[in-house]
Amino acid sequence: MKDIVLAGGALGLNWLPVHLALCAGIFEASGLRVSLKKTGSAEKATAAVKAGEADLAITPPEDAIADNVAGGAMRILAGNVNRLPLSLISNPRFTRIEALKGKVIGTSSMTKGTAIYTREMLSRHGLDYPVDYQLSVVDGHPARWRALQEGRIDAAVLPLNFVGVDAGYINLSELSDYIPHIVYTAIVGHRRWAATHREQITTLLAGLCEATEFLYDSSSNALARSIVMEVAQTDEHCGQRALDYMREKGVFARSLEVPPAARGTTLDLMIKAGRLDASRRGLAATTFDDSFIEAKIAA
DSSP states (O other), rough: OEEEEEEEESSGGGGHHHHHHHHHHHHHTEEEEEEEOSSSSSSHHHHHHHHTSSSSSEEEEHHHHHHHHOOOOEEEEEEEEESOEEEEOTTTTTGGGGGGOEEEEEEEEHHHHHHHHHHHHTTTTTOOOOTEEEEEEOOOOOHHHHHHTSSSSSEEESSSSHHHTTTTOEEEEEEEOOSSSSSEEEEEEEEHHHHOHHHHHHHHHHHHHHHHHHOOOOHHHHHHHHHHHHHTTOOHHHHHHHHHHEEEEEEETTTTTHHHHHHHHHHHHHTTTSSSOGGGHHHHHHBOHHHHHHHHHHO
8 A cells, every 4th residue: 555645725625536535445446545634725735745744735836836937846747626616705785896996805825826816806897906905814715704704804705606695695706707717726746756656646646537537427426415515514405506516617627637728827817916927937837747647548
């Protein structure tokens, strides 16, 4: 039995294929023992891999891209989520995005992921950060939902939009309407570790592909729904609705692919957000290492 430690900020809904593979015994059947390391933030997940405290991370790609551009060894080895399963949910007194001028919006980070997506969405409605609104870091969507309910923030990018709508809050828009393709989360690893553990990585990817296919199959409803309920802290009815939503959106990459359009949008938004110099876009693109996906396909 070989071991892999996977790190992630919150181990949330984007980890559904991992949780499903663990519960169904898919990894163990392939001789792989997978352990999970919850770091509390996306930044710490990538840092854990860089420091050798975890083998791989499932996390937003921006830190790995920035590391590579700076001469580091972090690489993106496979995809996870290429469609944003997120909506901008607001206090009921706001019915238009423009009404968020001067307000506080919850995000999981100031520099990546939901922060970049929120800034892009609001910029298309004439609201620019930090002049027109504030961002407040409230990591993890359950915490952002609580902060919205308690009035500590005025709006937040959240999954499970129907939970907010059913509670009387407003779904101002789906992020995927603004950003149809994006590397939301990906599998990130250190180049040197990956080079010496190729068999373990390809075994992991094969197991995740199997779990993802099972996830899209309605025969997995009971198990998948129970995992959603636990991760999202919701009831059976909402768990099934969330599962249906993710399937309808095609949230999870079936072959763990990272399509060119998603890569391009990710780099474009990093440049727009000031996280990547436009002159280094070509170098940033080399963060994506397709050899592991190609090996899995060949196998």
